[in-house]
Amino acid sequence: MTEAFIDPERAQFEAFKSLERDQPIDMLNLVRLREVAAYPEGHDLFGKGLTGAEAYARYGARTGPILSRVGGRIVWRGAFRMVLIGPGDERWDHCFVARYPSAHAFLEMVTDPAYRVAVVHRQAAVLTSRLIRCGVSETGEVFG
Numbered sequence: 001m002t003e004a005f006i007d008p009e010r011a012q013f014e015a016f017k018s019l020e021r022d023q024p025i026d027m028l029n030l031v032r033l034r035e036v037a038a039y040p041e042g043h044d045l046f047g048k049g050l051t052g053a054e055a056y057a058r059y060g061a062r063t064g065p066i067l068s069r070v071g072g073r074i075v076w077r078g079a080f081r082m083v084l085i086g087p088g089d090e091r092w093d094h095c096f097v098a099r100y101p102s103a104h105a106f107l108e109m110v111t112d113p114a115y116r117v118a119v120v121h122r123q124a125a126v127l128t129s130r131l132i133r134c135g136v137s138e139t140g141e142v143f144g
Helices: 011-017 052-069 103-111 115-127
Strands: 024-033 075-079 094-101 126-135
Touching: 011 103, 024 052, 024 103, 052 103, 052 115, 094 103, 103 115, 103 126, 115 126
Parallel strands: none
Antiparallel strands: 024 094, 024 126, 075 094
């Protein structure tokens, strides 16, 4: 893996905010964890010696109530097995879809002061990730 993606870049975040905000959204999360969490200087007291999985669990425990408060929830979670189409060396430790009642709700979550404190655990835990915004669509028995 050559490049890490942990936080959105400014242009990506601005593009996210420019899209429709009043519709429900699904956020596809693909997360690969570090073996050892990498806390920034000054924050390592919160997680000295933690694995990436332990740091990510702390992130989840602290942000779960915020997710619920804004009306979000995990609607799908799966265990990664392999990549069938794409880079063969790619692997993910967490694969899930979080649904929010609107982009407003997502933005409320990520700007919440308690979230901004808790996100240091995610940043320390994650080696790389993908966060893909999708519109909510009906499911069915055919593709497309």
